[in-house]
Amino acid sequence: MKRDIHLVILLLSVIGCSLASLTLWKVMASRERALEEINIHGLNLTQALSTYSEGIVRQSSLLLLGLVERLETEGSGPAQIERLSQLVSRQQPLMPQMSGITVYARDGRWLMSSNRPVPVGANSSDRAYFIHHRDDPSREPFIGLPIRSRTNQEWVITISRRFNDAQGEFAGVVAVTLGVENFLRLFGQIDVGQEGAIGLSYTDGSMLVRYPFREQDMGRNFSKSPIYAKYLVDKSVGTASFTSSLDGVERLYAFRKSDKLPLVTTVALGKREALAAWQLEALLSALVVSALLVVTGAIGWMLIRNIRRRIAVENQLRQTQRQLLDSNQQLERLAMHDALTGLANRRSFDETLLQETSRTRRSGTSLALLMIDIDHFKRYNDTYGHPAGDACLQQVAARLSGCLRRPPDLLARYGGEEMAVILPDTDRAGAVVVAHMMLERLALEPIAHRSSPFAQVTVSMGIACASGSELDCWQSLLERADQALYVAKQSGRNRLHVD
Numbered sequence: 001m002k003r004d005i006h007l008v009i010l011l012l013s014v015i016g017c018s019l020a021s022l023t024l025w026k027v028m029a030s031r032e033r034a035l036e037e038i039n040i041h042g043l044n045l046t047q048a049l050s051t052y053s054e055g056i057v058r059q060s061s062l063l064l065l066g067l068v069e070r071l072e073t074e075g076s077g078p079a080q081i082e083r084l085s086q087l088v089s090r091q092q093p094l095m096p097q098m099s100g101i102t103v104y105a106r107d108g109r110w111l112m113s114s115n116r117p118v119p120v121g122a123n124s125s126d127r128a129y130f131i132h133h134r135d136d137p138s139r140e141p142f143i144g145l146p147i148r149s150r151t152n153q154e155w156v157i158t159i160s161r162r163f164n165d166a167q168g169e170f171a172g173v174v175a176v177t178l179g180v181e182n183f184l185r186l187f188g189q190i191d192v193g194q195e196g197a198i199g200l201s202y203t204d205g206s207m208l209v210r211y212p213f214r215e216q217d218m219g220r221n222f223s224k225s226p227i228y229a230k231y232l233v234d235k236s237v238g239t240a241s242f243t244s245s246l247d248g249v250e251r252l253y254a255f256r257k258s259d260k261l262p263l264v265t266t267v268a269l270g271k272r273e274a275l276a277a278w279q280l281e282a283l284l285s286a287l288v289v290s291a292l293l294v295v296t297g298a299i300g301w302m303l304i305r306n307i308r309r310r311i312a313v314e315n316q317l318r319q320t321q322r323q324l325l326d327s328n329q330q331l332e333r334l335a336m337h338d339a340l341t342g343l344a345n346r347r348s349f350d351e352t353l354l355q356e357t358s359r360t361r362r363s364g365t366s367l368a369l370l371m372i373d374i375d376h377f378k379r380y381n382d383t384y385g386h387p388a389g390d391a392c393l394q395q396v397a398a399r400l401s402g403c404l405r406r407p408p409d410l411l412a413r414y415g416g417e418e419m420a421v422i423l424p425d426t427d428r429a430g431a432v433v434v435a436h437m438m439l440e441r442l443a444l445e446p447i448a449h450r451s452s453p454f455a456q457v458t459v460s461m462g463i464a465c466a467s468g469s470e471l472d473c474w475q476s477l478l479e480r481a482d483q484a485l486y487v488a489k490q491s492g493r494n495r496l497h498v499d
Contacts, residue, residue, distance in 0.1 A: 042254025195270025
């Protein structure tokens with residue numbers, strides 16, 4: 001039964017471990033799938049936003065290219081600037097992200113502004129984009145870092161081109177300013193959660209725009225951040241998981257470098273928010289599996305309890321059975337043994353004598369029978385009392401039993417102070433040897449008997465022996481032994497007589 005309990009416990013352990021392992025595997029696999037889907041979603045967003053940003057820059061560059069050609073062809077006199085201003089006013093509504101267009105002379109003076117009349121004395125020769133074009137003869141457009149507009153104080157990004165005079169010398173700069181807030185309108189329509197962020201930066205790590213907008217991030221350089229150092233240097237597209245150096249939020253990043261412009265688009269989703277659905281699913285799975293484990297454990301506990309109850313009942317039944325067997329054996333011993341001396345009783349003697357008689361006739365061997373009577377036992381009881389007489393019987397039985405060596409030999413209490421010895425496979429000479437041993441044992445270990453002529457307890461013995469061919473029945477052998485005992489007693493006691 002204990003083996004059954006062990007098997008139940010093993011089965012429950014296997015079921016529990018299997019359920020827990022399967023659930024853990026499922027939860028972790030679903031987490032990996034969720035992260036993969038988040039990364040794919042982020043990369044798709046970077047592709048869309050990168051295309052959007054490139055489109056704005058390309059549209060601005062084309063507009064600048066047209067303006068530069070007019071300036072280089074027609075010049076930058078007041079009449080030409082006026083016509084240019086009218087052209088810009090017609091094109092500006094086509095670009096809602098555009099904050100304004102400004103034309104600067106070679107010394108940084110404002111020649112034209114699409115937003116308002118040119119402020120008196122306005123000069124931008126100190127702006128980074130103006131210095132870049134003045135010192136660099138390249139005709140390519142230049143994307144500047146975020147700056148505050150001097151006309152309306154809003155944050156803007158500049159896209160500018162250089163224009164030259166007829167001699168090919170630097171003649172000035174045309175710049176398109178893109179309002180950061182206008183630029184971020186599309187970014188704001190994309191749901192990136194409370195902890196998400198979208199960024200557009202230079203490949204050198206300088207931040208251009210970031211959603212949600214934070215003024216302290218304008219122009220910030222994050223080239224020392226882990227994502228830039230580990231990924232953006234060598235890869236053009238990829239995903240990563242880092243804690244932001246800007247606000248300390250752990251995010252899942254997807255980034256993409258532009259193929260044509262020195263720009264990097266980044267989409268970052270808060271990892272906690274992005275995995276919220278997975279966490280809910282994992283929690284529900286854990287609750288369901290926990291409930292199953294509890295139910296399985298309860299069923300297993302009830303099964304083990306029933307097995308233990310059955311074990312207890314079977315142990316009780318076995319104990320009762322052992323007690324019953326012990327009682328039966330005790331009853332059998334009581335039925336076949338004398339309660340006082342512990343010797344075989346008369347019933348046992350009669351059955352054994354009958355069996356040995358039949359066996360002796362079949363086998364043709366010999367059978368000896370000794371009848372023993374304690375001499376003057378009545379006087380012993382009268383002198384010492386009946387309790388002492390009982391003790392005397394026990395002592396005599398013990399001494400006589402010690403003289404029997406073979407298992408088949410049987411010493412029985414025949415009745416009162418009489419005893420009998422059955423000696424299978426024993427002839428007259430063997431029976432006489434056993435009888436002398438008994439007499440000598442009583443003599444060497446005397447029991448005092450002052451009322452006896454011998455001053456100690458003695459016995460008289462009658463011996464009868466017959467072979468298989470001579471043995472008619474057990475009664476005749478018993479009568480012969482009893483007759484021999486009578487002769488021994490008549491001859492003076494404390495002796496033996498052989499029939």
